[in-house]
Each structure stands twice: as structure tokens, then as C-alpha cells.
Amino acid sequence: MEELLSWTGVRCGDVRMTFRGELYVSRALRNPVMRGCPVCLREDAAISDGPVGAAMVMRGDWQMREATLCVRHSHPLVPLWKASNPRNRFDIGARLHEVEAEILSEALDQPGREPSTYDLWLDRRLQDGEDDTWFGEHSIFAVTTVCRLLGQGFLREEDPDDSFASGRSHAAGFEAAIGGAGAMREALDRLAASASGPLAEPKKSFGPLYSRLAREYLGERAFDAFRLILRECILDHWPIAAGEVVLGAEVSERRFHSLRTAAAETGVGAEVLEYFLIEAGAISAQDGRPPARKLFDAQAHASLLAEIPTLVGPIAMRDAIGATRQELAALEKDGLLAPRVRASKVKNPWRLSDGLELMSDLEEGARPVSAEDGNWETLLLARNRSGLCLGDLLKAIREGALTKGQQAGAKGFHSIVVRKRDVDALAAVVLSARPDVGRMLPGFVSAASFGRSVGLRDHGDFTALIEAGQTPALRVLHPKTNRPQYRMTQADIEAFHRRFVTMTTLAAQTGMHRNSLGAKLAAARVARFSHDGQEFGPVYLRREAEIALR
Known part of the structure; x- marks a missing residue:
């Protein structure tokens, strides 16, 4: 009796039944449509000496909504009768008698299929x-x-x-x-x-x-x-x-943003926002999906999204640091101030904190100089006249090779001046030692300069990274010394950023202090990148660092 009941199904609480020792919702086993295998029923009839209808036996698994095939005969389960009233539906003998002729005549048969x-x-x-x-x-x-x-x-x-x-x-x-x-x-x-x-x-x-x-x-x-x-x-x-x-x-925490949700959250248009995300490596420039399906890691780029609405345009940046349009352009060209994104269609690419930090450094300790003193000149004039870049001038100021002054009663970058004779002396030393590869390969930057810009001060480490085949660069010969050196295109630079990060680039990307970044990487046991046992200085795989910073 227990075996029969297990194949029949027994009610167990509200809309629940036990069937073959497991719990089901009732509708998974009870349906107005009663199905079966007509081949099984014909075999039942064939081996009986009594009434055909009485010999036919309904199998318990035929009740299951998710059963679709008689495995024994490779025949689909077919509807035999339909009755909404349970009393009529389960009057098996009467119902089988009604369809007996169709079963025996094979009228209900369907093409078979191999059991899956x-x-x-x-x-x-x-x-x-x-x-x-x-x-x-x-x-x-x-x-x-x-x-x-x-x-x-x-x-x-x-x-x-x-x-x-x-x-x-x-x-x-x-x-x-x-x-x-x-x-x-x-x-x-x-x-x-x-x-x-x-x-x-x-x-x-x-x-x-x-x-x-x-x-x-x-x-x-x-x-x-x-x-x-x-x-x-x-x-x-x-x-x-x-x-x-x-x-x-x-959901306790957002995992991913789409370009559309990030635009809604920041209040920045999706088209503008996309430039920032592409340059940060968050999404690919080749991703042709609609904004709603372009996804990126929300936690890894949270600081970027928070920063974008605070960025300013060139006029606000010039006003904040007291620079002319030409001076701001020179600061950008010489790599002393970098816009957060370089896409020309972005109207507000500048981070005020970068400019204010630069000015704090320049104005500190500057000696007062009369505006009428012709022995001094602004940094832009010194740059244009001497052929030095602003980076050379600021490096010399920080090292004490140039004395900086500030025009009395003035503020900002335009008020910082240097003595002309000191600039001339500096130019004589710097320019004589500078290779002329830049003119030979316009549009390229030296690997050494790029390495310094991302905080890799040891040129040997960055050169080793290139020579190990881990980041692309072009090997050229110095036109005067005939010694080999490496140059990088914009594509080479983007390839480096897609794969690697440094403390400098992480700090720029996240806005976190270098010490905080170092602590998080150490806690997550993120090691400096190495290849075949060779290390290349403080450079890390981007994917490992971003996971650690989540």
C-alpha cells in the first residue's frame, strides 16, 4: 500500500503532496489533462483475458508535469482525457473505457523519439x-x-x-x-x-x-x-x-555601473562620461553596445565618478592658478599639469587641486621682485626664449639651481619669475646634453620620460620591463651617440595603462594617498609585477590592484 501511495501522491498540507518520498506543489502532479503511453496500455490489454479496460494500468510517473516520455517505448506521453472535476478525472475505469478504441487502434500513437x-x-x-x-x-x-x-x-x-x-x-x-x-x-x-x-x-x-x-x-x-x-x-x-x-x-552594494546609470548618478552626459571611462580603461573604445549595456566596475572607478562633476574648464583653471591661456597650454604640453581626460570634446577636464598644489609649491619661499626689474622674466618667457621646457625650470628651482621670485603685489603662476642669466646658464648645460631624437621622431616620447611621469624613477627598471616584452616601445638609435634608446607612441602608453598601474597612476585615478594605497595593496598581498623571477620596480598588474582596492 505504501508503494502504491508513493506513486499516486498523498496530500501533505496546503497545496502540497508527497510523491516518491519527496515534496511537490500539487499542480506539479495534478492536472485536468490525464496523459499516458498508449503502447503501455495496449500491452496491458494484450496480456489480459478479462475486459480490456480493466486490464489497462495508469502509471504514477505519467502524472508528473515534467515527465514527457515513456522511456520503455520511446513514446511521448499523450493526452488521454481531460476532466476538471477530480471525481470524474480519477474514475480511471470509466475514462479508459471511453478511449479504449482509440488506444487499441493506435489512433493516439505519435512518432517516437530517443530518450534524452x-x-x-x-x-x-x-x-x-x-x-x-x-x-x-x-x-x-x-x-x-x-x-x-x-x-x-x-x-x-x-x-x-x-x-x-x-x-x-x-x-x-x-x-x-x-x-x-x-x-x-x-x-x-x-x-x-x-x-x-x-x-x-x-x-x-x-x-x-x-x-x-x-x-x-x-x-x-x-x-x-x-x-x-x-x-x-x-x-x-x-x-x-x-x-x-x-x-x-x-542588493547591499552596487557591483557595476552602466554608462547610462553612471551618467544619471553623476549628472554628466553619457557621451562626455564615456571619454573619461575609456581613458581610465573602464570600458573599451571598441564596445559598440548601447549605453545601458556598457558596464564597468563601480567600486574600482567610484573615485573617478565622484571627481568628474568637480572638474573645471580651462578658464576656471587659469583663474584659480593665475595663468594666461598660453601658460596653461605650456604647463599641459610640458607635462606639469595633465587634464583628467584629453578628449577635445570634454569641456571640463581640469582638476583644480593639481593646479593649486603646483602653485603652493611655486609660491612658497619665492623672493619679492619688482615688476620693473628687467633682470627677471616669467617662466613662460624663460621657456620660450631658452628652449628649455617648464619641467627643466621647475626641476632646477626645486634643486636650488634657479632662484625663484614673485612679482610684488601679484599672485599666481604669471607672477613667478626667474633671473635671466641663471636661465641662460642652465640652458647651456641642459641643451648640450639633450639628444635630438625628438626632432627625428616627432610625436614620440622617450621611455625614460614616460617612466618618470608614472613614478618609475629608475630608468633601468622601465627599460627592463620593455626588453622583457611586457610593455611595447620602439627601439631607435640616438642620432649623435648611435646608442639605442626606447620611444613610446600614444598606443604604447595606452597599452601600458591597460595592463599596469603604479602608485602615481593609482593616486591620480583614485584620489587616495600613496601611503593608503600601499597599505591596501600590502593587506591584499598584491606583489610588484615580476616575470621569470625578474622584478621591474614599483609596478603592479592593474587587475590585481583593482581587486585589492575594492
Whole structure:
């Protein structure tokens, strides 16, 4: 009797039934449409000496909504009768007598199909509970339902609701997920990646799997493990904000921004914002997806997004540091002030703190000089007259080789002056030692200069990084000494930034102090980059540093 009841299903609380020792919702087993295998029923009739209808036996697994095939005969389960009233529906003898002729005449037969891996798994699991897959940890009800819903996403089948699926969706979903939780996640990732349209939200991308796990089965604990896998996939493929509810759970922290959500959050237009994100390596310039689908790490670039609305245009920058338009252009060209982004369409690329820090350094300790004293000149005039760059002049000032002055009663960069004779003496030394490669290769920057600009002061380390093939550069010969040296194009520079970071570039990107950055990298055990046992100074892999800084 227990065996018969286990194949029949026994009510167990509100809309619940036990079937083969497991718990199901009632509608997974009870449906107005009664199905069966007509070949099985004909065989029953053939071996009986009594009334044909009385000899036919309904099998318990035929009740299951997620069972679609008779494994023994490779025949699909077909509707035998439909009755909304349970008393009529389960009057088996009467109903079989009504369809007896159709069963015996093979009128209900359909083309057979080979049992899928799913069909064989379900048959074995129902028969003796045997299951050596990861599905063995989960209920038949949850596994079979999720397989069907996942398969519908791949096959783009409509959700059959309470009708019976063909078995194609079950087989497709089962094959995609049988490898374990990781395999199921990979399958969901493929569905998410195929959703590239601007309106491709999770509900549309995952179809009935999302809607059923979000609503109908939200309170079913048997689905929790599958719901968690889907939720993690959604959080990794869509820009879900903190506080939003995804599949019944509130999101505590945003993982990703899209170009659209970042624009809404910062108040900066998506087109302008994209220039910053491309230059920071957050998104690719070749990403042709709509703004809603261009994602980037929200935590790694939080400081950049916070900074962008505070940036100013060139007029505000000149006013803040007391510089003329030509002086600001020279500061940028000589690398003393760098805009946060170099795209010409960005109207506010300047960080005021950079200019104010430079001016604090220049004005400190400057001696008063009369504006009428012709022995002194502004830094821009000294640069243009001598052929030195502003970097040479400021380096000499910091080292004490040039005395700096400030015109009495004036402030700002334009008020800082240096003595002409000192500039001439400096130029005689610096220019005589400077190679003429710049004129030989216009548009290129020396690897040594670039290395210094990102905080790699030891030229040997940066040269070793190039020679180890870890960052690109062009090897040229010095036109006077005939010695080899390395030059870098803009593409070479961008390639370095995509792969590596230094304390200098991290500080510029995040706004954090170098000491704080060093502590975070050390705590996360992020080591300096090395290759085949060779180190290259304080340079780190970008992906490792960004993970540590989250």
C-alpha cells in the first residue's frame, strides 16, 4: 500500500503532496489533462483475458508535469482525457473505457523519439532515487522545473504554463546544467551575454526562469540554490543599484555601473562620461553596445565618478592658478599639469587641486621682485626664449639651481619669475646634453620620460620591463651617440595603462594617498609585477590592484 501511495501522491498540507518520498506543489502532479503511453496500455490489454479496460494500468510517473516520455517505448506521453472535476478525472475505469478504441487502434500513437539524458535521469531517479549528479542534492520538483525553464530560455520557447512541454526544453536545460553549479552559471552567462539590446533586462533575457523564480516559486526553499546562481549572474551582468530587490533579496552594494546609470548618478552626459571611462580603461573604445549595456566596475572607478562633476574648464583653471591661456597650454604640453581626460570634446577636464598644489609649491619661499626689474622674466618667457621646457625650470628651482621670485603685489603662476642669466646658464648645460631624437621622431616620447611621469624613477627598471616584452616601445638609435634608446607612441602608453598601474597612476585615478594605497595593496598581498623571477620596480598588474582596492 505504501508503494502504491508513493506513486499516486498523498496530500501533505496546503497545496502540497508527497510523491516518491519527496515534496511537490500539487499542480506539479495534478492536472485536468490525464496523459499516458498508449503502447503501455495496449500491452496491458494484450496480456489480459478479462475486459480490456480493466486490464489497462495508469502509471504514477505519467502524472508528473515534467515527465514527457515513456522511456520503455520511446513514446511521448499523450493526452488521454481531460476532466476538471477530480471525481470524474480519477474514475480511471470509466475514462479508459471511453478511449479504449482509440488506444487499441493506435489512433493516439505519435512518432517516437530517443530518450534524452534528462528522460533517463528522471526515470532512474523516480524508480529508486539513484542520482550521482549534483542534482542529487536537490528535489526532483525543483530540478525538473528549473531545467525546463532554463531550456526555454535557450530555445526561446514560450512558457507553457500549466500545459505540458515537448521535452526539448527539459533536455536543453538539463544538458546545460548537469555539470554542476558552475556549468549552470556559465549557461546563464551565455544567455546574459546574448542580451545586448538597450531594453534587454533580466526578465527578458532569462524569460520564464526569471519570472517564475522571482514570483511563483519565490517562497519555495527548494529553489533557493538555483535562485542564488541566477541572482549572482544578474548582479554581474546588469547595473543593479544598492537597495534594489533582485529575486527577493535586497542588493547591499552596487557591483557595476552602466554608462547610462553612471551618467544619471553623476549628472554628466553619457557621451562626455564615456571619454573619461575609456581613458581610465573602464570600458573599451571598441564596445559598440548601447549605453545601458556598457558596464564597468563601480567600486574600482567610484573615485573617478565622484571627481568628474568637480572638474573645471580651462578658464576656471587659469583663474584659480593665475595663468594666461598660453601658460596653461605650456604647463599641459610640458607635462606639469595633465587634464583628467584629453578628449577635445570634454569641456571640463581640469582638476583644480593639481593646479593649486603646483602653485603652493611655486609660491612658497619665492623672493619679492619688482615688476620693473628687467633682470627677471616669467617662466613662460624663460621657456620660450631658452628652449628649455617648464619641467627643466621647475626641476632646477626645486634643486636650488634657479632662484625663484614673485612679482610684488601679484599672485599666481604669471607672477613667478626667474633671473635671466641663471636661465641662460642652465640652458647651456641642459641643451648640450639633450639628444635630438625628438626632432627625428616627432610625436614620440622617450621611455625614460614616460617612466618618470608614472613614478618609475629608475630608468633601468622601465627599460627592463620593455626588453622583457611586457610593455611595447620602439627601439631607435640616438642620432649623435648611435646608442639605442626606447620611444613610446600614444598606443604604447595606452597599452601600458591597460595592463599596469603604479602608485602615481593609482593616486591620480583614485584620489587616495600613496601611503593608503600601499597599505591596501600590502593587506591584499598584491606583489610588484615580476616575470621569470625578474622584478621591474614599483609596478603592479592593474587587475590585481583593482581587486585589492575594492
